[in-house]
Amino acid sequence: MKSRNLTLLLDLYELTMANGFFEEAPQKRGYFDLYFRKIPDKGGLVIYAGLAQVIQYLNELHFSESDLDYLKKLEIFSPNFLEYLRTFKFECDVWSVEEGTPVFPNEPLITVRGPLVQVQLLETMLLNIVNHESLIATKARRICMVARGRSVMEFGSRRAQGADAATYGARAAVIGGCSGTANVLSAKLFGLKPLGTMAHSWIQSFSSEKEAFMAWKKIYPHNCLLLVDTYDVLHSGVLNALEVFKQLKEEGIQSNLGIRIDSGDITYLTKQARRMLDDAGFKDATITVSNALDEDVIQNVLEEGASIDSFGVGEKLITASSDPVLSGVYKLVATQENGEIIPKIKLSNTVEKTTIPGFKNLYRLYDDDGQARGDLLTLDGEKMRHNSQLFNADPNKTYQKKKLRGLQLKPLRVQVFAKGKLVYQEPETMEIQRTSQAKLATLPAACLRLKNPDIYDVYWTRQLKELRTQMIEQYSE
Template identity: 50%
Template sequence: MTERNLTMLTDFYEFTMAHGYFEKGIADRRAYFDMFFRRVPDGGGYAIMAGVEQLIEYFKNLHFTEEDIAYLRRCGCFSEAFLNYLRDFKFACDVWAVPEGTPVFPGEPLVTVAGPMIQAQFVETMVLLTINHQTLIATKANRISRAAQGRTVLEFGSRRAQGYDGAIYGARATYIGGCQGTACVLADRDFGVPAGGTMAHSWVQMFDSEYEAFKAYSDIYPNNCVFLVDTFNVLKSGVPNAIRVAKEMVAEKGIRPKGIRLDSGDIAYLSIEARKLLDEAGFPDMQIMASNSLDEYIVSDLLMQGARVDSFGIGERMITSKSEPVFGGVYKLAAVENAAGEIIPKIKVSENVEKITTPHFKQVYRLFDNATGKALGDVITVYDETIDQTQPYTLFDPIHTWKQRVVTNYTVRPLRVQLFKNGECVYQSPAIDKIRDYCKAEVDTLWDQIKRFENPQTYFVDLSKKLWSCKNELLEACRI
């Protein structure tokens, strides 16, 4: 995919703060920022991390052009010395992130950027924009894919996405989350998300009859025939004409069509009746696809009603996460370094408890039960802590500290990887098929109670005793 310079895709206050740091002589002071989220969309039990590959591309291409400098000069509020600093700008931060496809939970630092204060602060907008969007869509796609209970789910939402980037990167995210393909051709060309499609209602309307439309399509694409059967009347016209053409295909070419698609009406009833007609005609192998403003709840309801649907095409309710279209990730300062290189933790306090940040440069570990392979919980620690998996470990709720659990016979895995070191990329993004497979395997490590759509069990995300103590000491110091 052609690289775009998105350096100027930022909030204006990033420039005013950067200029302020520069003028006060603290531009190069090392700072640590965390990107995290506070609540899973749709009341779900977990989210699916996505967008890391695009974040890497952004960091690699950070630079200011002469056009950018000229624009900032016209703003009339930045010094020439600062503009010269931007002209010679070179990204020099360290970056850590949770790999794409990983189930993640509120409060966990999904991305940490550490480096010169002016740089670590400046990238806030794009870190949030990139991770918030794709993580939101991957999470929604995972919910819908699970609702389909193993049936194929395809992304059909390009025409109703929030702009063309929403369509392209949204299609990528849906594939990570569990979809098998997309209708978006550009997502296939640039990211390798399998693209496919057959016909629209307009194809059927272009011909003198529905039969002629189906016949013409079968002549041109005999190996990819999925007939759209609801242009006129599904059971009296569409399915009978599809069966007629299917029989002719078998007789003339020895090829059996793939199936039919329902895009309107009572999908449950129509799919059951269509299945009967297809089976009676000798085509039990022809599959039935359903589309038409579906989401995880409608898909679940259809299957509970006995719908005979083999695959689903999901449009605007997935590509926009229509039920909850904002992920809500935030980017907060967690620590700075003093002149001696000592890390000084920083905290943001709020009367809203969930908005109180967790200070310090941190690491995240996931603990797995050796007997079942299931995830036991996550522990956020200070950066230099390790967990000895040969010893029992006590998980405790950081708010309700009396809620504790001692775990044994477990394996510990660091949750994050380093993307950049001193501004140089040290991470190679996996192929998207690998990310998708990894996502499925990681979701399988979660207990079913956490994967419920309604009232999922809360997953343990705890603080180490050292980090919990640090946070509480800073809170005590803030008392007035």
């Protein structure tokens, strides 16, 4: 079995900076926020995912002797720093949103506090994991939404960008709403439902389609989901499938009957196939389709009246191919020296891309009906009162203000590590899917829609707003 250590999976500059912090100011502490600015596919929300893998990564952080030998050979780092890495002990505090939560631009999904030399080293992997899994969960949410209750199965491993993209992508797809995955490793690791029956090669390996189906029936009499498009769906595949189904019926064998179509005009073929199955008395036989599907194709074929029970979705889900990057960033928002927190800012050409300074908290605001009415960013330690004034953080909505009165404030984040020790218990993946659906149900419907969704309101407090304005002025001089 192959061993694996991802500690060196970081950008070289994390190490050159860490070495610099170590040499220059070993006591200095920092706060980093992980957040994104733009929602993929111009959607209304992102489904946050990846925390389980972040935890695993942080728990396993260590530099092996082979890593240290390699770093030494680069002749960049001081011997003291390399010795520090040899005895590296993770001692940061980490706060995070829980997986499956719908989140919005500029919200600090993760905050890490600790020695600068440590928090800096985490940047690459924290971003890699969260950017990837949140991207796929977000895409899956879109696809499952248009499937309107039909099962959506994740089938994309062969087109995923590497083994991790397949393994953790399948997990993220389930968090986003998929009913299961073809990927057996993911199913095993995360308690997901493994799905699939046969490919074209099964049929081809026999001298005829009928022979292939009959051989299948012999081996799997209780699970006859037959792939019917190897030669001709309606003139061969469905007819041969019906022969099998009839024999099973005659033999009195209870079986999951169904067909899968992987090519051609889905709407036409499924309508015709449905009629053929119904006419032969197999109203319970299911129809699965699986050819280059995404939310647009699924919406279209359902509107055209296609008769489909479940979807197998491949490359367009597992790579989020229509917009394959969630551009999360990990930015220094404060340092801490002699106990004092000093907010930090990075300016940009646009106000939107300028960072939000300070150590912050994140809340969701609920009304009496349990509906979410916006999110709130505060500076840590701020006391919130009923008449606290909230300001919309969107630079296009600065006129919009709100009082806290009548709203309930629920923290969106939990502490995950305290001084390097894990203090959070991750739920099971299927449980995350369930709570995710529940959280989605509290959001305004207009921000759930796929085209031109409403922008969900994110507010900040007067104190945070003023801190940022003042820092922008200070550094723009």
